[in-house]
Amino acid sequence: MSTARPLPSETHAAAPVPLTPIPSALGVEVEGVSKSYRRGQRVLSDVSLHIRAGETFGIIGPNGAGKTTLFGCMLGLVWPDSGTVRVGGLPPDDLEVRRVTGYLPERLTFDRELTARQFLAFHHDLAGRSKQERAQEVEALLTQVGMDKAVWDRDTRKFSRGMLQRLGLAQALIAQPRILFLDEPTLGIDPEGMLHLRALLRDIKVRGVTILINSHDLAQLERVCDRVAFFRAGRVEAVEDLASPSATLTRHALMVRWAGANPLSPERLAAVVQEAGATLLDTAEDSLRISVEDDWGASRVLGALLQAGLPVASAAREEGRLERFFQQQHGARTP
Amino acid sequence: MSLTFYQSRVRQSFHRLPTLGLPLAFFFVSLSWQVAILLSTKFVVTPQLTDPKLFSLIVLALGLSSIGRDASEGLLPVLLTRPLRRSSYVLGHWAALGTVASFWALFHGLLQWGFILSTTPSPPRVEELLYNLFGRVTLCFGMAATLVCFSTRLPAWGNILLWGLLYYVADRVLPGLGKDESVRYAFVVRQYLLGLLLPELDFRQTFAASPISWFRLTTYLSNVSLLLLLGIHIFNRREVSYASR
Numbered sequence: 001m002s003t004a005r006p007l008p009s010e011t012h013a014a015a016p017v018p019l020t021p022i023p024s025a026l027g028v029e030v031e032g033v034s035k036s037y038r039r040g041q042r043v044l045s046d047v048s049l050h051i052r053a054g055e056t057f058g059i060i061g062p063n064g065a066g067k068t069t070l071f072g073c074m075l076g077l078v079w080p081d082s083g084t085v086r087v088g089g090l091p092p093d094d095l096e097v098r099r100v101t102g103y104l105p106e107r108l109t110f111d112r113e114l115t116a117r118q119f120l121a122f123h124h125d126l127a128g129r130s131k132q133e134r135a136q137e138v139e140a141l142l143t144q145v146g147m148d149k150a151v152w153d154r155d156t157r158k159f160s161r162g163m164l165q166r167l168g169l170a171q172a173l174i175a176q177p178r179i180l181f182l183d184e185p186t187l188g189i190d191p192e193g194m195l196h197l198r199a200l201l202r203d204i205k206v207r208g209v210t211i212l213i214n215s216h217d218l219a220q221l222e223r224v225c226d227r228v229a230f231f232r233a234g235r236v237e238a239v240e241d242l243a244s245p246s247a248t249l250t251r252h253a254l255m256v257r258w259a260g261a262n263p264l265s266p267e268r269l270a271a272v273v274q275e276a277g278a279t280l281l282d283t284a285e286d287s288l289r290i291s292v293e294d295d296w297g298a299s300r301v302l303g304a305l306l307q308a309g310l311p312v313a314s315a316a317r318e319e320g321r322l323e324r325f326f327q328q329q330h331g332a333r334t335p
Numbered sequence: 336m337s338l339t340f341y342q343s344r345v346r347q348s349f350h351r352l353p354t355l356g357l358p359l360a361f362f363f364v365s366l367s368w369q370v371a372i373l374l375s376t377k378f379v380v381t382p383q384l385t386d387p388k389l390f391s392l393i394v395l396a397l398g399l400s401s402i403g404r405d406a407s408e409g410l411l412p413v414l415l416t417r418p419l420r421r422s423s424y425v426l427g428h429w430a431a432l433g434t435v436a437s438f439w440a441l442f443h444g445l446l447q448w449g450f451i452l453s454t455t456p457s458p459p460r461v462e463e464l465l466y467n468l469f470g471r472v473t474l475c476f477g478m479a480a481t482l483v484c485f486s487t488r489l490p491a492w493g494n495i496l497l498w499g500l501l502y503y504v505a506d507r508v509l510p511g512l513g514k515d516e517s518v519r520y521a522f523v524v525r526q527y528l529l530g531l532l533l534p535e536l537d538f539r540q541t542f543a544a545s546p547i548s549w550f551r552l553t554t555y556l557s558n559v560s561l562l563l564l565l566g567i568h569i570f571n572r573r574e575v576s577y578a579s580r
Binding site: 068069072075076077078079095096098099101103105107108109110111112113122123125126127128171175 | 337339340343346347350351408409410412413414415416417418419420574575576
């Protein structure tokens with residue numbers, strides 16, 4: 001059990017440890033976890049989270065909310081003062097859990113004397129992967145994270161922030177993890193890298209990997225996460241299920257304005273929108289708000305409105321559901 | 336102990352300026368000094384094998400790259416999320432530091448021996464060379480245990496500073512303390528402290544004695560074991576987080 005004190009597992013290290021059976025997909029159970037640092041600063045207060053196996057779970061909150069400390073507890077690097085953390089039913093610092101864990105820290109640093117390829121090879125060996133497959137797996141991962149072949153054998157000290165982040169991601173994936181912890185994965189990544197990362201995460205998710213993301217990038221979180229927990233002052237304020245439909249908070253909201261008078265009746269407008277697979281949220285004198293599934297849905301509904309004779313002057317995507325969710329949570333506490 | 340981790344730390348020592356440059360500097364200054372003495376005395380004063388204790392300087396230089404350094408550079412969180420026991424991590428650091436320091440000490444010893452052979456008609460016996468070399472190796476692994484133990488909790492360079500402070504106390508402060516009975520206590524404390532700061536096994540006094548001095552042997556081994564166990568214990572209780580750094 002991962003509780004207040006360091007695990008006694010080290011003390012019986014000499015005895016042959018039987019391999020603990022581990023389920024194929026890993027969920028994380030955080031139960032009543034509290035944590036204070038030495039100066040008396042309370043970082044986590046009675047945090048309980050149940051992250052299902054195979055889901056992508058986001059953690060958002062302002063700086064100093066305790067997100068990184070929670071990651072530390074879930075990774076077995078920090079011990080809670082009270083409460084328990086279990087990964088796949090095992091303590092997080094069980095070696096069997098570590099064998100299938102990948103972690104990208106917010107500020108990853110590298111052994112300075114190693115090239116990108118050597119760095120990954122080192123972590124490949126540390127993760128206990130087969131030496132025969134090392135070269136092949138390292139190259140495959142470097143390609144997968146979108147690193148240019150020309151820099152594979154270059155000193156990592158000369159890497160840009162984005163390149164380091166990609167290498168860090170490759171490091172997190174080197175053990176072919178079944179649970180992946182990503183702390184600010186989009187930090188320093190260019191737009192192309194962002195798209196690449198999103199596609200990569202989708203691919204990893206399809207393989208049944210449980211992904212936990214701590215990020216300030218709400219738009220990215222919204223696109224990849226199944227559920228999101230909002231953190232404030234060491235507490236979970238709310239958990240939002242992004243997969244569930246909601247009348248007030250929609251995945252993509254589109255604000256459409258028209259020029260001059262509206263030639264369509266409200267009933268006709270609602271019917272056109274509905275036929276295009278979208279939902280009319282509200283209408284005003286010169287505009288309407290529509291909920292759409294994705295960018296293709298937006299394109300379809302705009303085409304339908306133009307075809308129905310609405311003189312569309314502009315169409316803009318409103319802030320995402322998560323952003324509004326965040327603002328609601330944040331606003332509720334802001335005077 | 337993880338062989339992969341041990342190898343990486345050995346390799347690291349030969350790639351970083353402080354842990355490569357300082358031992359090399361010691362190496363050349365020491366040999367050059369002996370050549371200078373030989374030339375200035377017109378081969379009257381014959382060079383001697385360096386006292387193993389002097390190699391504490393090499394171990395201190397190499398000790399700059401230890402657990403505290405890994406922590407300060409932010410390498411710990413990722414390393415400790417790998418399937419690597421914390422005890423293996425500490426032992427890997429100890430073995431790497433001891434190995435690299437021993438490499439420099441043995442290399443220096445062999446070069447020095449060659450130098451002595453080529454300049455002296457009656458060089459010391461081979462047993463003397465072996466006693467000296469083994470003494471160097473035991474000092475390297477002994478001091479490695481001390482420095483690794485200190486670095487399990489202290490930041491980079493902290494282990495060297497603490498070692499220096501304790502050595503100053505043992506070498507300068509304690510001998511001047513007390514009168515009559517209290518001198519004895521100060522002496523005992525000093526001996527214990529030096530045994531932990533400079534754990535070395537004098538091979539001549541241990542194995543050339545009859546019977547073998549088991550006391551010396553067990554004292555050395557227990558000092559090294561104690562330091563390593565203490566280091567592992569402290570490191571097992573250490574929390575590692577970017578948030579708490």
